[in-house]
Amino acid sequence: xxxxxxxxxxxxxxxSLLPGGFSPKIGLVLGTGMGALAESMTEANxxxxxxxxxxxxSTVASHAGRFRAGLLAGLPVLAQEGRCHLYxxxxxxxxxxGVRIMALLGVEILILTNAAGSLNPRxxxxxxxxxxxxxxxxxxxxxxxxxxxxxxxxxPDVSSLYDSALGACLERTALALGLRLEKGVYLCTHGxxxxxxxxxxxxxxxxxxxxGMSTALEALxxxxxxxxxxxxxxxxxxxxxxxxxxxxxxxxxxxxxxxxQNLSRLITSALPDxxxx
Numbered sequence: 282x283x284x285x286x287x288x289x290x291x292x293x294x295x296x297s298l299l300p301g302g303f304s305p306k307i308g309l310v311l312g313t314g315m316g317a318l319a320e321s322m323t324e325a326n327x328x329x330x331x332x333x334x335x336x337x338x339s340t341v342a343s344h345a346g347r348f349r350a351g352l353l354a355g356l357p358v359l360a361q362e363g364r365c366h367l368y369x370x371x372x373x374x375x376x377x378x379g380v381r382i383m384a385l386l387g388v389e390i391l392i393l394t395n396a397a398g399s400l401n402p403r404x405x406x407x408x409x410x411x412x413x414x415x416x417x418x419x420x421x422x423x424x425x426x427x428x429x430x431x432x433x434x435x436x437p438d439v440s441s442l443y444d445s446a447l448g449a450c451l452e453r454t455a456l457a458l459g460l461r462l463e464k465g466v467y468l469c470t471h472g473x474x475x476x477x478x479x480x481x482x483x484x485x486x487x488x489x490x491x492x493g494m495s496t497a498l499e500a501l502x503x504x505x506x507x508x509x510x511x512x513x514x515x516x517x518x519x520x521x522x523x524x525x526x527x528x529x530x531x532x533x534x535x536x537x538x539x540x541x542q543n544l545s546r547l548i549t550s551a552l553p554d555x556x557x558x
Contacts (some may be wrong), residue, residue, distance in 0.1 A: 283374050285429050287335045291378065292385040299350050299386075307556060308388035308508075308549075309353075309360040310379065310499060313396035314538035315515065316345065318353075318545040319362050325351030330363075334340065337375040339363035348379075354552040359383055366494055367419055368472035376495075377423040379501035381432070384506040390555060391503045392548060397493035397514035398476065398538075399487045401465060404534035405456075406519045407540050409455075410463040411448050412512035415497050416489055419471045424500040424505055441545065442504055447511035450558045454551035460543055465490025467514055469497035479519045479542045491516060511555070513547070515540035 303326075311319055315350045319325075328348040330336045339346040345362035352358070361379045380391065397410070404410060428435040448464075455462035468484050470476070472494035476484065484492055491514045503510045517540070 282431070283429050284425055287380045288378060289385065291333045291336050292382045294333045295348060295382055296386060298326070298332070300326055302427060303350055303357055304387055305350065305357040305359040306387065307356060307357055307358045307552065308380070308383035308391045308515040310364060310391070310393050311362050312364070312495060312515070313341065313424045314396055314458050314517070314535070315394055315544060316362065317538070317541045318548060319345070319349050319360055320354050321545055321549060322349060322358065322360065325349050329380055336378060337365045337371055339365050340369055340546060341366070347517060353474040354549050355455055355551055359386065359388060364495060364499070366472060367421060368494060373421045373423045373425060374405065376498050380499045380502045381506060382527065384503065384518035389508060390509040390552065391510050393496050393499055393512040393534070393557045394544060395493045395496045395512075396517040397467060397491040399491055399516040399519045401463070401490040402519070402521060404463045404465065404490060404516055404519070406516050408461055408463060408516045409540060409543060410465050410491050410514040410516055411451055412443055412467045412514060413448065413464050414443060414466050415500060416466060417497040417501070418484070419469050419497060433507065437505050439481075439501065439504055442500055442509055442510060444509040446558045447473055447555055450554045451511065451513070451547060451551050455547055458546060459551060462546055462547070463490070467496060467512065468492045470494055476520060491519065513539055513544060515544055525544060
C-alpha cells in the first residue's frame with residue numbers, strides 16, 4: 282500500500298538538506314557496481330538514507346545507501362546511490378520510495394541503471410543494454426493498494442513505459458562515442474538466487490534479453506507519476522542454459538564495475554541532449 286504521508290515527509294526532509302536553489306529535473310538510480318558515475322558528480326551533497334524518516338536502508342554491500350545531489354555535465358542531478366530490493370524483505374512501496382521522492386522534488390526524467398545477466402547470446406558480458414521494454418516477473422506491483430490520485434491514475438497505460446525519444450538520444454551518443462549499445466527487453470525476478478538453467482531458457486522464450494532483480498517496480502512508479510523513463514543494464518555475466526557457468530555476486534560486481542566506466546561516459550555525454558529531448 283502506498284503511504285503518501287511517509288513519502289511526503291521524506292521528500293520534505295531531502296529538500297531541507299539540499300543546497301539552496303538546487304532544483305533537479307533529472308534523477309538517477311545507480312545499481313550494483315556503478316559508483317563511478319556518482320563519483321564524477323561535482324559540487325555534491327550527500328544525504329544518507331538513515332537521515333530520512335522511514336526511508337528503507339540499502340543493505341547490499343555494493344550500494345552506498347544515500348542520495349547524492351550535484352552537477353553532472355553542468356546539470357543538476359539527484360542520484361540514488363543504491364536501492365533496496367524485494368529480496369531484502371522490503372515491500373514494493375519501499376522499493377519505489379526513492380523514485381516517488383524524486384518526482385515530488387520536481388524530477389521529470391528518470392535514468393534507471395542496473396547490473397543484469399545477459400540472456401541473449403549476442404550480448405556479451407561487460408556490455409551495455411538499452412532497456413526497450415520490461416517483463417515484471419517479480420510477482421509484485423508498485424501500484425498495489427489504494428491509489429493516490431495526486432500521484433497518478435488507478436490504471437496507468439504502460440504500453441510505452443520506456444521513453445523512445447530518450448532511448449534514441451542515448452543511441453546517438455553511443456554511436457558518436459564508439460560504444461556498443463545493445464537494445465532489448467529486461468526481465469525482473471524476485472531474487473536473491475540467480476537463475477536455473479530451465480528458468481534461463483524459459484525467460485529467453487518469453488522474449489527477455491537480460492535478467493535482474495530490480496528496476497521494474499521503479500519504472501512502474503515513475504511512469505505512474507508522469508516521469509519519462511530510460512533504463513540501461515550493465516551486462517555482468519552471460520546466461521547460456523546449455524553451457525551454464527557458475528557466477529557469484531563478487532563476479533557480478535567486478536564486471537558491472539568495468540561496464541560502469543562506459544556507462545558513465547555514455548550518460549555524462551548524453552545528459553545535455555537528454556535534458557532537451
